[in-house]
Amino acid sequence: MTSPLATFDPKYDLKLEREIDVPVHLVWKAWTTPAHLKEWFVPKPWSISACEIDLRPGGVFRTVMRSPEGEEHDNAGCYLDVVPQQRLVFTDTLLPGFRPAPNPFFTGALILTPVGSGTRYTALAIHGNEETRDSHEKMGFHDGWGTVATQMVDYIKSGAVA
């Protein structure tokens, strides 16, 4: 069963798109394995102190981001659409079991396409209105998501994701 993704709307949404020279199947593993995701998912020197993944619609996707000073930010949500090595959609709008979340902010979509032995890597942040889009942009969406994409590629190239 295919899912209709939101059409990317520049008024509401943010997008990071780049070609990376690591293969799709390792990118998928890096995104869907807690032990791997913890190594690259937040710009250093921040770190991920906890990660839970139940890779199915309604299953938990939770990360705890830890500042260099030790302050922790808990981000809980669930997956919505899981097509291995192609598409991963998740949201903080719903908690596991599709329960409405207290602080809905965005839906994220990762779209992977093989390009030779590399990957076209597209990450979307889908928002409900312009204000949320703009605040996400001001929080540093492009720098942040770009930095972690680079960290992920470096991590995969280190040979850690087999």
Place this chain on the structure above:
Amino acid sequence: MTSPLATFDPKYDLKLEREIDVPVHLVWKAWTTPAHLKEWFVPKPWSISACEIDLRPGGVFRTVMRSPEGEEHDNAGCYLDVVPQQRLVFTDTLLPGFRPAPNPFFTGALILTPVGSGTRYTALAIHGNEETRDSHEKMGFHDGWGTVATQMVDYIKSGAVA
């Protein structure tokens, strides 16, 4: 792929459960065909003036409820989990394409189990907090969802759903 449904939590959620003497496959059709759904989905003399169904995760589920005086209420959301004749989960927390919605309220789940030639019919309203649960209850959840279940059974028994 199976989905973990929210465990029913009486503190947050509401439930209508009954056994009805119409078969599962006709209940499924009544819920997933706009022309049928319009005939029973709101307590009469209210009516459904429009209904859109794209029966897949992220696909639109929209109904427009019309009061006897002609006032219209537009309810837009999307499906989250679709297992034909077993389970239908939808929410107003996300719009089609999983875009965060402006007025998130609840996730609905319909669970159908065959019992002889009839159906155990379970409808859940899953909320994010007690306040939303209580306001949904005060809006008349039990009367409303009970009335439309009865209307649905009568409509199916009329022979209209083949």
